Structure formats: structure tokens, C-alpha cells
Amino acid sequence: MPARNRTLLTVICEAALEKKLVADLEQLGAPGWTISDARGRGGRGVRSAGWDTEGNIRLEIICSEELAERIAEHLQQRYYANYAMVCYLSQVRVLRPEKF
């Protein structure tokens, strides 16, 4: 089966944003996503995930390049100024491209 190129958009941000982000993704038409808990350190200090307000999440979306860029731009406009958030795009090869 031939593998096809798609774009993986990874977002790491404050856990407080989870509900908002999911609503945004639904609206922008992302085909699917995976959310996991994360912790680490960055420009806004240690995010230890010790309890509710200090947690981070990692959000991964595989979709077309065009949609991934649209989502990334939306996130940048809405959230970058006031929230701890990093996002990056990478090329991935997927089986069953019709799913993404």
C-alpha cells in the first residue's frame, strides 16, 4: 500500500485551554486529534503538571498541509499573546490517506 504525505500539527499548551481548542478544531473542520498530558519547561517557566492549573497538554492533529497552516495561524492569533503555547508542523507519511 503506498504511503502518502500529510502534515502533523503538534500543539503544546496550557491544560486550561483544552475545551476551547477542541471547540476551535471542530469549527475549523479538523478530521481528528489526539490529546495527552504533558509537562516540561519553557519561556513561561516550569509547567510541572503537579495539579490542575499547572498542567500542559499536547495536541496532535494529522491533516492536509493547507488545513494545518490555517489552524496554526488561528491559534497564533487567538492564543499566543496570553497563553503558554508552542506549535509546530512536520511532514508525516500515512497509510489510508482518505482518513486525514
Next chain:
Amino acid sequence: MTLDPVVLFFVFGLLAGLLKSELKLPPALYETLSILLLLAIGLHGGVELAEQASARLLGQSALVLALGVVLPILAFGLLRGLRFDRVNAAAVAAHYGSVSAGTFAVVVAFMVSKGIDFESYMPLFVAILEVPAILVGIVLAKGISRDTNWKELGREIFLGKSIMLLLGGLVIGAIAGKEGIKPLEPLYTSMFKPVLAFFLLEMGLIASGQLGSLKQFGLRLLGFALFMPLLGALIGALLGRFMGLSLGGTAMLATLAASASYIAVPAALRLALPEANPSLSLTASLGITFPFNILIGIPLYLALAEQLIAWGL
């Protein structure tokens, strides 16, 4: 005066954290303990509420609600006087106008161990006090602004974890009544203190983590976080006397007014007021005010209530 062992657990956690010990409780345990405490407080209040509900309670609730509006405005004024910028002053003020259920649990244990009676419907006041400060804080920061999503915010505030648990417990307790609740009674009698002890151990660890960032904000924040609980306690105690509460009730209302939120308010404000620096508020409420109230404040507020009563207020 000897320290209550549950307070020693808090000191233990604080020290372990400051020594950078490996000691760490699993986050799920902290979550579980706080749920147990809130439910227990709610149930206990509900059982008693069913027996002494009265029209007077409505008037008292309205006064407590007003207290929840006045406190954040006062705190905001103080913070602006200390030259904090408007948004951050409003955010910190919202934390100080609201209450800490953890502090309430400690004052309950304190009164019980001293054998001092208090009005059993106090948990209702905890729930009432939690809400208005958040709204006042947001209005202080942005005015009645069009870009606030009030519907979403309302859901966040009124359906937040602590309010739901407190009110749920209150209602279940009220419906079940004294007899029906018997099998669950250990929740707020024999089990209450052990749960509180573990909870405070974790709170000590968390508070020690917040203390580290104090250096960043300096003396202004420290001064506020120590002065505001005293001012709040004085106002709370005077209101308690005006409402005709007992000695225990007056000291508890003082403690509630002195305490600052560290769960409900940070979560709501992070979404509603993202420009505010969350670690500023948490350092003050969790790193300074919470330990202060637990270690020094509560006995002090009891003494204040005794003094006011002695003066015939």
C-alpha cells in the same frame, strides 16, 4: 497553645518541599482528597440545614453575598495603591474576594477540637462567597465588556468542581436528614481529620513550590498577602457580629473573609482574563495567605471574635 496535628502535617509538607525532597503525592490523590473534603463539608452542612432552615438565613445569605462583592473592591483599591497594573490588581482581588475551601476545612477541624459550637449552615456561605468575587474581578479589569463570553464564564463559575460538590453535598444531606445519613456520617466525623491531614500535607508541598516565585514579585505582594487577610477577617468578624452569629460562627466568617481562593478563581480567570499573570495571584494566595491563615490566622480570628463579643459588639 499546641499546634493541631493536622497543621503539623502542613508544616511537614512545607518543609519537605523547601528542602527539595523527593516526596510527592500522586496528583490523583490530591484530587480525591479535595473531593472528599468538599463533599463531607457539604453533607454535614446539608443535614443541619434541613433542621434549621429559616427566613433569617435568607437575609444572612444576602449579607454574605454583599461581603463577596465588597472584599474584592477593597482588595483592588489596595493593590492599585501598591501600584499594581489594573488587570493584575483585578485578578489578585478576585482571588482574595473569593474563599478557600481548604482553609474552611481547617477552621472546622479547629473549632471542633476546641469544642466551640458554630452555625452548621456555614458551608452554604462558602458556596455563596465563591462566586461574586470572580465577576467583580472581571468587571474591575475590563468594565462590562462585550468581548467577555458571559455564558461560557457562567458555566465555568457555577458548574465548577468545588461549587458543584459543596451544593451537591448540601442537597443530599438536606434530603437524607440526620437518620438517613447515619451510614455516611464517618465522612465528616471520624474520617474528616485523617483526610484533612493528608490533604494538608499535599497543600504544604504545593505551597512551598509557590514560595519560590515570591522573590520575583517582592515585598509589595508579600505585604498585601499578609495585610489583606487581616483586613478581611476584621470585616468578616464585624459582619458576623452584626448578623448575630455565635462565637464560632463569627470566627469562621472572619476566616472565610480572610481566605483567598486558589482553585476555582485561577481556573475561571485563566480563561476570562488571560492577560493577567496567574503566578502572581497563586504566589500570594497559595504561597503566603494560605499558610498564614493555617498557622497564625485562625487562632487569631477566634481571639478577634472573642474580643468583639467582650466589647459587646
